[in-house]
Amino acid sequence: MSVPYGASRTAATLPATLVAALESLLGPDAVLADADAVEAVTRTCVPVRELASAVVYPSTAEQVQAVLRLASEAGVPVWPVSTGRNWGYGERSACYPGGITLLLERMTRIWHVDETLGYAIVEPGVTYKQLNDHLKQSRSRLWADCAGSTQFASVIGNALDKGRGLTPMADHFGALCGMDVALPDGTLMETGGGEAGNNTVRHLYKWGVGPYLDGLFAQSNLGVVVRAGIWLMPAPAVFDFAAFEYTAGPERLGPFIDDLRELVMQRAIRAHPHLANDFAMMCILSQYPHEALQGRRHLSEAATAAWRRQHGVAAWTFGCGLYGSREEVRYQKRMMRRVLSRYGRVQFIGAAIRDDWFGAIVRWAAPRANRLLGKSPEFTKVMLPAINLFRGIPTDDFVRQAYFKSHRVKPERDIDPARDGCGFVWIGPVVPFTGEHVLKALALTRPIFERHEFDFFVEVIIESARTVIVLVGVFYERHDAADAERARRWYDDARETYRAHGYPPYRATSMSTAEALTGNPPLCDFLGTIKRALDPSGTLAPGRYGVGVPPDRA
């Protein structure tokens, strides 16, 4: 049923009466039912996709409710997508063929920003860029966190997918508070448990009255979140930035991970940095050296080492924001310097963003220092965007890496890897934050890459003081069906390996979502019972995250 790229495809069509009803409801410019138009907006970076029968663009909560009612009556499933820029996780593809894709990118209202209490109320089409621009224009004291990927990701969509950022507010789902949800039967529900329409704390107090329900709509198909509160943080009095390169031997990586955890446990690290391996850094800093393959499908160790030396890349690298009062940042610096310098080089370069003579000097000195250190000029180019991510300022400078293998150069603007045919896919098992577990996860991972002949890309993302996400991914040729199949096999192999060792991926892709809960039958049954009760016709994204049955398997 799934459509690998390169294979022929047939898009099921909707009943003409349903299309007419949708057009009458939303306006003709908000309904795409033409197969080519649907194809163009639902391309994926992952190696498999399903083609919808139509894509619709509601602008209001009422329209979302009405679409759900129409679809339910017609027995057609609806797959909601906020903006669908979750590149490498499945984008706008359902886990079944046909049906309606509900694309919420026209719901772009910022209903409220509360300077005093630090939150905003937004719709699912609001992007990190829009929210950030809004805060900047209103000279807000508040920062929003952002995704590390694209500035055009949806604030709500990323949070509901349990996406992550980099600042102390990196836990995007944790920062959501109080939702308006369109239920499968078209009812609108306000969470929080106080009086509907008269609850002063629904976006302020997370747990509400009675069972806490917001969590039920994360990675879920039990409702469409049409509006939500999102917490924002006041800009800290002092900000700095640490750039770290791991230069110790691989035998010290375990103790290093343990020391890193203690820094987080003791709040000497408040941000959520990504510890990137050499290959992950090089995706950002260069294009793929196809010429070095010499007939292989992935780089030899020697070729990788040569490439790494050429760009001055360490085995492991991370950047990390420091936040707080002057005393707090002094503490963070003291601890980071003491601990990290045991394992490599740490530099504090936050001054680079300062709008004064000192900032100007740092910016002038940076490329020169990098040259002296034998580093690629690209290091300097990504310095400011990297620092800014830790201030919640979104950018497309890093998602450009999507083009590093399939394209000759990375585009400077108008980044859309799904549209542009870039092939890649991510999997991020959650792993206990100990040297022992992280080393084990890495040791399990490397052979998977070897087996399928991909280059080893990994970022160890600090989720909290208790876990890391070992984010791995492969780049493949999307237009080459055999290479897409290789990527798919790599993914399945990785997924199975992590499952067998008790490291569940923090996020599924459209390829794996229907099987997301198969390892836990009582939980799968529990959610299946709830799903059938709330959505007896199976209208809303059946099969998403293992809940309900996709129509082609029913």
Added chain:
Amino acid sequence: MSVPYGASRTAATLPATLVAALESLLGPDAVLADADAVEAVTRTCVPVRELASAVVYPSTAEQVQAVLRLASEAGVPVWPVSTGRNWGYGERSACYPGGITLLLERMTRIWHVDETLGYAIVEPGVTYKQLNDHLKQSRSRLWADCAGSTQFASVIGNALDKGRGLTPMADHFGALCGMDVALPDGTLMETGGGEAGNNTVRHLYKWGVGPYLDGLFAQSNLGVVVRAGIWLMPAPAVFDFAAFEYTAGPERLGPFIDDLRELVMQRAIRAHPHLANDFAMMCILSQYPHEALQGRRHLSEAATAAWRRQHGVAAWTFGCGLYGSREEVRYQKRMMRRVLSRYGRVQFIGAAIRDDWFGAIVRWAAPRANRLLGKSPEFTKVMLPAINLFRGIPTDDFVRQAYFKSHRVKPERDIDPARDGCGFVWIGPVVPFTGEHVLKALALTRPIFERHEFDFFVEVIIESARTVIVLVGVFYERHDAADAERARRWYDDARETYRAHGYPPYRATSMSTAEALTGNPPLCDFLGTIKRALDPSGTLAPGRYGVGVPPDRA
């Protein structure tokens, strides 16, 4: 159906076959079906209670599952209670007469404490005292938060009721992570979404895979949590304690509240102090001055003022822990001193707990300083327990206040206000953390006390940087049916007032739980649908927090 104290009561009895089956399952010492025995263990402090037909004491998850199956077959409802020391919130009373009370206090296993990753796995009978003693005996580097009430409260029960503590880990529900839940049909479910029995991060990573489900079991009747992970915090390098007394005029209370919020927003306050009014302090420091009533039912303003002067109590008082590295605590001190001294007197007396000569001097000086300041000797007596609460060390020193009006003296040990006939009831609306809202909530509250002729008891509890809980309560004569009725009317009046102004109470009592969601019909319907699907026979606590229908109203 409800049984006010003093009224006659009739306890429905269970079918003899069911009692026999329960006795055979749990052993005869784990089943109380005798009316007097049931009465003795299910007394409440709130002015209303329902009498169960039996109380059963399972020791294992399997026994909980089996009880649910037996009860479901027999059509008898089951009301689960962890230890039932939620005094003033309804204790062990269901919201309907009859049925089985499932008391989990014999499930006291601490399955695991993880020193590295900072968490424990416990059963619902584990108390704060037990967990704290366990950590102390194993010389753990970890602190558990505790409830401000009694050391014998259940760690899990308090968290599921969304109870609060005082340290930076005060959000007890927020600290729960990963549950084993006995569902109404007797199935055991492991939350977290990874592979059941093989998920290394189920107590480490909160959101899991797919919908986040732990929230569904807070203030809920959808399952019985028989085991859960609870996060612990490493002891900070430096601890200190601020004692603050508000001496400014009432006209500056609004700006004070706003300044307090900013201290929390800027993390200069990390703890969750309770700002207590004069009457709340005096409950702790003395016995009720019945002689000053002069025929009234509550104290006149003049009598309150005289009493206050006599004990040296300020209009508002709080204590607050400081935590972190030496730099962080220095920052907290600097900010607290700067901001709080605009409104009153702040003293840093954390040294009193130090086990050295300096601590000894502070302890020696404290009573003398208090005498000079015109304070009651009781101030000195509660100093150490108060400081210790902010280190997560539980105590019964404060719950002794329950005896301050109904008894001549407070008992020194073996505190059990429900058993001992103390009458009191709490309600805690959640209020946005602004001067404007807090003043409004206080202005709404005072007339309710006046109307029902109770003394004005209030604590403003810092929930987060975004909300406070305005905790209010009354003390009444439990054995006097008219006085119990007066307390009940006060409660209903307060509840209706807060509802009308959009301040939902963070917790219901057994008197109000069945109506907890009436203000939000779509949400009530949503949960009702889920409840019917998971528990078609309505076995598990029907009506709890507004979900499902209590048997006497079905």
